[in-house]
Amino acid sequence: MRRHCRIENGFTLIELLVVISIIGILAALLLAVLSKAKAYAHSSTCKNHLHQMGLALQMYVDEHQNKFPYYRGFPDPAYNDVVGGDNTAYWSTRLLPYYPLKWTDPAYHCPGYKGAIKGSIRHRGGYSFPWGSYAYNAKGVKAGDWVLTNGLTLGLGGRIFLRSGARVTTASEGQIRVPSEMFAIGESRWRPREGSDGGYDCMQCGLLGNNRGVFSFDPARHGKNYNQLYCDGHVSAMSPSLLFNPTNTAAMWNYDHQPHAEFWPPF
Numbered sequence: 001m002r003r004h005c006r007i008e009n010g011f012t013l014i015e016l017l018v019v020i021s022i023i024g025i026l027a028a029l030l031l032a033v034l035s036k037a038k039a040y041a042h043s044s045t046c047k048n049h050l051h052q053m054g055l056a057l058q059m060y061v062d063e064h065q066n067k068f069p070y071y072r073g074f075p076d077p078a079y080n081d082v083v084g085g086d087n088t089a090y091w092s093t094r095l096l097p098y099y100p101l102k103w104t105d106p107a108y109h110c111p112g113y114k115g116a117i118k119g120s121i122r123h124r125g126g127y128s129f130p131w132g133s134y135a136y137n138a139k140g141v142k143a144g145d146w147v148l149t150n151g152l153t154l155g156l157g158g159r160i161f162l163r164s165g166a167r168v169t170t171a172s173e174g175q176i177r178v179p180s181e182m183f184a185i186g187e188s189r190w191r192p193r194e195g196s197d198g199g200y201d202c203m204q205c206g207l208l209g210n211n212r213g214v215f216s217f218d219p220a221r222h223g224k225n226y227n228q229l230y231c232d233g234h235v236s237a238m239s240p241s242l243l244f245n246p247t248n249t250a251a252m253w254n255y256d257h258q259p260h261a262e263f264w265p266p267f
Contacts (some may be wrong), residue, residue: 025061025064032240036223042112043222043237046133050229053185056098058233066173068156069094071138087119087126091136091157102152110135112221128200133221134190135203140254141246142263154216154254154263155183169178177257179232185220186228189244205246205253206264 004068012076069091079088083102087093101108104119113133121128140154157225176232188201225237242248250259 011097024266039112039222041228042110043225046110046112046222046227047135047235047237049108050227050235051187051233052099052120052135053095054229055094056142056233057184058097060094061173068170068172070157070170072159074160079196082113083119085120086122087130089141090120090130091138092130092134103130103132110221110227113187114221117192129202131201133201134185135201136185137183137203137253141205141250141260154256154260156255168175171255175255177255180230180234181252181257182231182255184229184231186243187226189240204244205250206244 025144057068069152071091074089074091074095075086076088078095079093081094082096083093083104090103092108096102104117105262106117106173110133115133116131116133117133136159137155138153139251142154153168153171155171158168160168173193183203186203189205190199191202191204223237225239226243226251227237228243238249246253246259246261246264250264251257252258
């Protein structure tokens with residue numbers, strides 16, 4: 001008499017757990033690679049935006065007596081139909097003839113930026129500053145209003161008038177001592193403040209942390225670095241811990257390429 005043995009095909013519980021563990025490990029590795037690839041793509045797009053802004057900024061300078069634009073100058077009625085109201089006064093509007101994207105267009109900004117995008121809005125107390133992923137090196141290390149007692153600024157150009165009524169001048173191309181080492185436009189950091197707008201995005205030198213919570217920066221947008229456009233037109237990335245720390249980069253904010261520690265924010 002023959003015996004027929006039936007062989008069961010299948011996995012044991014331990015084998016299933018091993019397979020699931022391997023799949024989980026592979027998925028985690030794949031997600032890390034995809035995340036890194038996405039961040040790299042966002043950074044590349046961001047650098048391209050800044051490069052195009054750099055070309056626009058240079059064309060503006062060439063057509064305006066070699067002077068850089070104000071961060072906030074006089075409103076220009078010619079752009080009322082394009083950006084409207086108080087937004088016509090800002091640096092980004094001055095670049096519109098050469099870089100035809102509106103500030104409020106999401107395509108203007110870094111794809112890794114997760115904050116709000118909005119223009120300036122008039123309110124009872126004056127006006128709010130624009131929000132977005134990029135900002136202009138307006139004042140250099142003389143960022144706080146408490147040190148602006150006259151029209152001198154170390155950046156490219158701040159507000160055309162100070163609260164005191166003093167007239168501010170913008171930097172000229174010939175004043176930039178080391179164009180390859182001076183920031184022009186870069187990825188912004190968030191500065192909270194009291195008032196109806198709650199704060200604004202800015203490009204401001206100053207330590208990242210302090211016990212008053214006045215200065216901060218946005219979470220990582222594409223990896224660990226923020227992209228910066230320099231006055232000579234090239235774009236490179238830098239860690240925020242270096243970028244916003246005057247101990248490391250103060251000279252790179254100022255057209256005379258000097259650190260001017262006397263004007264650092266009082267932390």
